[in-house]
Amino acid sequence: MNEIFIGIDLGGTNIKIGCFDSDIKLIRKTSTPTRADMGPDTVADKMAQTAEKLLTDAGLSLQEVPSVGLGCPGPAKYREGIMESATNLPEFKNIPFRKMLSERLGKPVVFENDANVACWGEYAVGAGKGVEDMVFFTLGTGIGGGIINNGKLVHGCGDNAAELGHIIIHPDGRMCNCGQRGCVEAYASANSTAKRATEAVQGGAKSSLKKVLDENDEITCKDVYEHLKAGDKLAKKITDETAMALAIVCINMLHITEPKRIVFAGGMIGAGEILLNRIKDYFNEHIWALRKEPVEICFATLGEDAGIIGAAALAKQAYDEGKLKSG
């Protein structure tokens, strides 16, 4: 019998679910609205029912599934399987989703926060494949991350490791939403990109983005990258700042956990090679001379399915290692 692994990506708007073969190749996927307003029990019911229907639709059965992976947003107690809180699911506090889902499906559930899930997905079958030490950044509205050390996710003493967006790179620099000053998130997130561009245009910088601000009352990160591709100088300056901030955290991570590969994911990588090449340039300019082993810096490859792929890959890994727990 071939094993089938289920990966679930619980988001604020939608629950995405995929079923995968034992090579973590996608067989079939589906999506359903989260409806957090109906409460955690209903959300857990929906996850279980949608997973079962997905299997049926794919001509498979729950009997073929040794384990299920679940990724949740925000800080999560992975040891206890508890989702603590999340900006985009404000109704939910300390919900034991691992136990709730495991009871409904009668299967062991492996649980992680969404950044670790996506990190593990890239590590197992994406851009991080083939290395044992990896660092992963998600560049979205904010910046999240994951760290693989010697083939294992780094969790830290309170399951809050790899909050990589809040590495301070300018102690006297910009305020971050977290309350710290000078976090990389304040220089390299989509929010910060939009904000820095807006401030610059409002401050009188010459840019084709001025028209955007006048017409839309705001500049988005997407606008910045569109105008970058069209050759706007301010957009280039803003992007250079982003790349510089990311290069500094790459150097720092190299001196801390020494990854073989650093993988960037999230909406911001839509900026493309221009951003990636600038990060590499700054990295090479600022890294110490003694460095011998090259580190590879690249973009993620799994795209929007990273959540379900990573969750299924975690489920498979726990099964392979004999580390499955129910509840």
Place this chain on the structure above:
Amino acid sequence: MNEIFIGIDLGGTNIKIGCFDSDIKLIRKTSTPTRADMGPDTVADKMAQTAEKLLTDAGLSLQEVPSVGLGCPGPAKYREGIMESATNLPEFKNIPFRKMLSERLGKPVVFENDANVACWGEYAVGAGKGVEDMVFFTLGTGIGGGIINNGKLVHGCGDNAAELGHIIIHPDGRMCNCGQRGCVEAYASANSTAKRATEAVQGGAKSSLKKVLDENDEITCKDVYEHLKAGDKLAKKITDETAMALAIVCINMLHITEPKRIVFAGGMIGAGEILLNRIKDYFNEHIWALRKEPVEICFATLGEDAGIIGAAALAKQAYDEGKLKSG
């Protein structure tokens, strides 16, 4: 039969050796000049002979020793047991000391660089006892470090992880000896402390350290801390800068590997509570508001024996885990 563990600390000037019981309590220790000028074979002979004599003098025998721990300076390939290079042992390049010592003693040898050894010593029986996640800084001429994640040393893809002195905290800041700009080492090492004080006095800052510079042609780190204790304002300012730099890397490490405890060791901790309290103050001022779990910041407790203690503790751990290799 009680097991006896041997810990060896290979330094540029002296080889220190201790024998320990299975609680890593020191039974007896000794020291002998390294004499690197006589070549690596002679140094390995000296390590083996001195260890055997130490056992004899303590009324013990090599038969009671299941494993030996060896700490070497500088970058080291711990997987291969090779000392790559070291500033204070410039004659030695890529010396397979693990194999050489193991052959001479007929015992498995556990091998690490000296910062990891001291880190492990503090973790096993010193200031880090009782936690599973720890970060360790040695504040000496330069700054080194070690990271314990989930009870294991973090080595990285090329055995160069935990080069914590080269975390960049001011990308546009002071040049570091490593070739990078703005490393914490450029703000918080003993060298940097002396250099910053000298620069300030030469630049006209009022300080009781001026007399020291005039008389000795230099200001040392020790001078700075002596004048700090006597109430000199410049010494306080220099120390505040040091503490601020160390607080920033503490915050960064908390967001990266999330230690439960951060331990500072090395000559600089001679500055005492004044330095430690400033680090804690800055840490608490700059850490994000969301932080719930407190991290403990403290000084190391093992002192100059950390090297032999840590090496013996590593030897014991490998023995306990059944992970011993010869050669």
